[in-house]
Amino acid sequence: MSDWIDIVEGEAPLIVAFPHVGTGLADVGEGFRSPWIARRDADWWVDRLYGFAADMGATLIGTRISRSVIDLNRDPSGASLYPGQATTELxxxxxxxxxxxxxxxxxxxxxxxxxxxxxxxxYHAALRAIDRLRERYDRVVLYDAHSIRSHVPRLFDGELPQFNIGTNGGMTCDPALSAAVASICAASGESHVVDGRFRGGWTTRHYGRPEQGVHAIQMELAMRGYMDEPTTPDAANWPPPFDPARAAALTAILSRIMKAVHAFALQEV
Known part of the structure; x- marks a missing residue:
C-alpha cells in the first residue's frame, strides 16, 4: 500500500473514487504561497460521507495528495474540460x-x-479495477465523488444546487442510471441538476463507456449539505470539522443513491 493512495478492494460491480480528498503537499509544499491556500479547495470529508459504501462491497479509491499538487481529475494532455469557462489545470x-x-x-x-x-x-492505474470487475459482471459503475463550496463566483453564479450529477450530456452512462440517481435527489426535496455547471471531469469522461459495460457518473455535492460553511473561509474557520451528526441527513440520501447505483450495476432495475 502506498503512503498517498488508499484502496479498499471490494467485489461488488461498483467503484467509488475520491480524487480530491487529499491534503498532502509532498515535496512541493514550499513553493506554495501558504499550505492553507494549497489545501483550501480540497473536497473536504467526502470519503467519510461515503464510508458506508465499503460495507456494500464497493471498491474505494482515494488519494492523500492535494489537488493543488496535481489534479487527478483533469485531462493529462492539458486540454480544458470546460472550454471558455474558468477552471483549473492539471x-x-x-x-x-x-x-x-x-x-x-x-x-x-x-x-x-x-x-x-x-x-x-x-492513481489511474488503480482505477483499472474496472477491468477486474468487468471480468465478473456485465456492468460496472464508476462513481466519482466530489464536493465544493456552495458559492464560488469565479466558477458559477449564485448558489450551487445541492446535488450536481455529471454524465457529459448522457454520454458516460446509461440514461437509466442517471435517472435513478436524479429521482432520489428530487425526492429528497433538495436542489439538483443533471449536467449543469459540472458535467463530469476527466475520470467520468475517460472511463465511461456504457456500450462496453462501464458506466461512469460524477456527483458534485455542495458542502452546505454536510457542514456549516462560513461566509468567508479563512485559516481560522476552514475547513469546519467533520461532524457525523451534522452530515447524517445527507449521508442517508447518499446511501439511497448508492443502493440504487448498486442495483443498476447488478441489473436489478
Whole structure:
C-alpha cells in the first residue's frame, strides 16, 4: 500500500473514487504561497460521507495528495474540460477564486511530467479495477465523488444546487442510471441538476463507456449539505470539522443513491 493512495478492494460491480480528498503537499509544499491556500479547495470529508459504501462491497479509491499538487481529475494532455469557462489545470496555478497558488514560478513542463509520473499515472492505474470487475459482471459503475463550496463566483453564479450529477450530456452512462440517481435527489426535496455547471471531469469522461459495460457518473455535492460553511473561509474557520451528526441527513440520501447505483450495476432495475 502506498503512503498517498488508499484502496479498499471490494467485489461488488461498483467503484467509488475520491480524487480530491487529499491534503498532502509532498515535496512541493514550499513553493506554495501558504499550505492553507494549497489545501483550501480540497473536497473536504467526502470519503467519510461515503464510508458506508465499503460495507456494500464497493471498491474505494482515494488519494492523500492535494489537488493543488496535481489534479487527478483533469485531462493529462492539458486540454480544458470546460472550454471558455474558468477552471483549473492539471497542475493548478490558481485557487478556485483565482488567487495565485505559487509564491514564485509555477511548475514547468518537466515538473508537470514528474508529478504526472509520481501521482496521476498510479492513481489511474488503480482505477483499472474496472477491468477486474468487468471480468465478473456485465456492468460496472464508476462513481466519482466530489464536493465544493456552495458559492464560488469565479466558477458559477449564485448558489450551487445541492446535488450536481455529471454524465457529459448522457454520454458516460446509461440514461437509466442517471435517472435513478436524479429521482432520489428530487425526492429528497433538495436542489439538483443533471449536467449543469459540472458535467463530469476527466475520470467520468475517460472511463465511461456504457456500450462496453462501464458506466461512469460524477456527483458534485455542495458542502452546505454536510457542514456549516462560513461566509468567508479563512485559516481560522476552514475547513469546519467533520461532524457525523451534522452530515447524517445527507449521508442517508447518499446511501439511497448508492443502493440504487448498486442495483443498476447488478441489473436489478
Amino acid at each position: 497542475c493548478p496555478t490558481t485557487t478556485f477564486d483565482g488567487e495565485p497558488l505559487y509564491a514564485g514560478a509555477a511548475p514547468d513542463e518537466a515538473e508537470v511530467a514528474r508529478r504526472r509520473t509520481l501521482w496521476f499515472d498510479p
